[in-house]
Amino acid sequence: MNYEAVIGLEVHAQLLTRTKIFCHCSTAFGAPPNTHTCPVCLGMPGVLPVLNRKVVDYALRMALAIHCTIASESRFARKNYFYPDLPKGYQISQYELPVAEHGYVFIEVNGDKTRRIGITRIHMEEDAGKLIHDPYRPVSAVDFNRTGVPLIEIVSEPDMRTAAEAGAYLRQLRAILRYLEICDGNMEEGSFRCDANVSVRAAGSETFGTRTELKNMNSFKHVENALTYEIKRQKACLEDGRQVVQETRLWDPDKGITAPMRGKEEADDYRYFPDPDLVPLVIDDRWVEEIRASLPELPDAKKARFVSDYDLPPYDAGFLTSSRALADYFETCVKHFPEPKTVSNWIMGSVSATLKAKNKTIEKSPVSAERLAELLRLIDSGVISGKIAKTVFEGMVEKGKAPEAIVREKGLVQVTDPDAIAEVVKKVLGDHAKEVSDYKAGKTKLFGFFVGQVMKATRGKANPKMVNEILKKMIDHDAGRESGG
Ligand code: ADP
Ligand code: MG
Ligand code: ZN
Numbered sequence: 001m002n003y004e005a006v007i008g009l010e011v012h013a014q015l016l017t018r019t020k021i022f023c024h025c026s027t028a029f030g031a032p033p034n035t036h037t038c039p040v041c042l043g044m045p046g047v048l049p050v051l052n053r054k055v056v057d058y059a060l061r062m063a064l065a066i067h068c069t070i071a072s073e074s075r076f077a078r079k080n081y082f083y084p085d086l087p088k089g090y091q092i093s094q095y096e097l098p099v100a101e102h103g104y105v106f107i108e109v110n111g112d113k114t115r116r117i118g119i120t121r122i123h124m125e126e127d128a129g130k131l132i133h134d135p136y137r138p139v140s141a142v143d144f145n146r147t148g149v150p151l152i153e154i155v156s157e158p159d160m161r162t163a164a165e166a167g168a169y170l171r172q173l174r175a176i177l178r179y180l181e182i183c184d185g186n187m188e189e190g191s192f193r194c195d196a197n198v199s200v201r202a203a204g205s206e207t208f209g210t211r212t213e214l215k216n217m218n219s220f221k222h223v224e225n226a227l228t229y230e231i232k233r234q235k236a237c238l239e240d241g242r243q244v245v246q247e248t249r250l251w252d253p254d255k256g257i258t259a260p261m262r263g264k265e266e267a268d269d270y271r272y273f274p275d276p277d278l279v280p281l282v283i284d285d286r287w288v289e290e291i292r293a294s295l296p297e298l299p300d301a302k303k304a305r306f307v308s309d310y311d312l313p314p315y316d317a318g319f320l321t322s323s324r325a326l327a328d329y330f331e332t333c334v335k336h337f338p339e340p341k342t343v344s345n346w347i348m349g350s351v352s353a354t355l356k357a358k359n360k361t362i363e364k365s366p367v368s369a370e371r372l373a374e375l376l377r378l379i380d381s382g383v384i385s386g387k388i389a390k391t392v393f394e395g396m397v398e399k400g401k402a403p404e405a406i407v408r409e410k411g412l413v414q415v416t417d418p419d420a421i422a423e424v425v426k427k428v429l430g431d432h433a434k435e436v437s438d439y440k441a442g443k444t445k446l447f448g449f450f451v452g453q454v455m456k457a458t459r460g461k462a463n464p465k466m467v468n469e470i471l472k473k474m475i476d477h478d479a480g481r482e483s484g485g
Helices: 053-065 163-179 220-239 285-294 299-310 314-320 324-336 340-358 369-380 386-399 403-410 418-431 433-440 444-457 464-484
Strands: 003-014 077-080 090-093 100-107 115-126 130-133 140-143 150-156 192-202 212-215 247-252 257-263
Touching: 003 163, 003 220, 053 100, 053 115, 053 150, 053 163, 053 285, 090 115, 100 163, 115 163, 163 192, 163 220, 163 299, 192 220, 212 220, 212 257, 220 247, 220 257, 299 314, 299 324, 299 340, 314 324, 314 340, 324 340, 324 369, 340 369, 340 386, 369 386, 369 403, 386 403, 418 433, 418 444, 418 464, 433 444, 444 464
Parallel strands: 212 247
Antiparallel strands: 003 150, 003 192, 077 090, 100 115, 115 150, 130 140, 192 212, 247 257
8 A cells, every 4th residue: 555644743933032921031041040030930929921022023923924814812821731840830822812823834845846834823832941850860950041931833734745845844934933033943952843743644545644743853854864764663553454553752863763752641631721810912903014014025035036036046046045144145245246146156065065064154154245256256357267266265264365365375366378378288288299199099088188287287277268279279280280291
């Protein structure tokens, strides 16, 4: 039988507000434990939460960006459970009436046709604290700095069919959150987290199979690997005539497997009920329109514009718009050197390779967009060859200098004097009499060898096009004379 996977994701995004969702404590990361706390986020008796307006602004930004319907009235609810990182004994979340519902995003896998992934809902909630387990003693400590830090949870429809689609969906959500500047999207630090629900069914079936929920994945790669493993495991289960058990499973990145964490019997009963301490949240059209007007150009729109305005291939446009900063870098560079495809090639090539090697993002690029444009102008005006430009670029990365300065210091100016080039060609042909006669005997592939020798003799500085022309003229003229004899 042919099986297909069904995947739905629950994503938690930590919002970049300065203060927590229901009190004035700072959300800054990395402070000494329990210094960003107050009676409200510590859940002392008698305190009252006050909703941070910025949290709603940010949730609305995301809701509008992914085409959700905004609830004119939504509610906060208490999700009751006991855990040492939750001082109140309940988490304030939204349940029956979330702030936004029924949205969608488009994803693309390997440049293939786009797929629409439905968004079920977005709701706001507070984060819990953090347990720190002592590796040497049976003791755990708790840090409440994170308690009350605002999150939005984005729940997708079960619309994805492969691990790659889940990866593409997550990257798209993260890109949008970062464009909106409401979440830093750092998966390793946990400010962008994902639980993956997955089931397997007969291909084309209308009903869903039993699902498992995967946790503990702190990179895109982990999510994709965990899903790939789990889909295979569930298929094997069904093929053997066994049933998939509904349960939560943990991804073990070292072993490369998922293992059960808790089953349905232990499924939590959260006894949700509306939080009596918080009034219903009313959002009027004016608030929504104010937020809508403040939205930046988003990834899909920017990509479409890059294709139409700069005549770039969709692949390039997708790459360059993967972050706002990268897109800005490209546009700044094009402003100073208006050849979009050349700029794109350099950004996708040398610039990206350098950033990857140095583990930096474009914001911290050692070569600014303006400097890259200067380099491209030097190539364009024939001062240096494209090949030498790579060397100059390396110098710009290491020394942080302007390209002109490097060209001047290292004497890299391109040789474009035909007489000078002819001189070198003549010498190369004279030094390689054997290859010359082989060439004349029909081994025309040797042409490249001669070009290489000329470039070597000029330390790469000869204009390659001129070398080709002059070489061709001299060697063929020579050949013609001999055979004509
Ligand atoms: P819960 O709150 O128990 O996690 P939800 O109904 O909110 O359950 O679903 C959570 C996620 O699971 C959603 O993203 C949804 O798309 C996905 N989902 C639901 N049923 C299935 C299924 N049979 N297979 C795969 N994903 C599913
Ligand atoms: Mg769930
Ligand atoms: Zn507080």
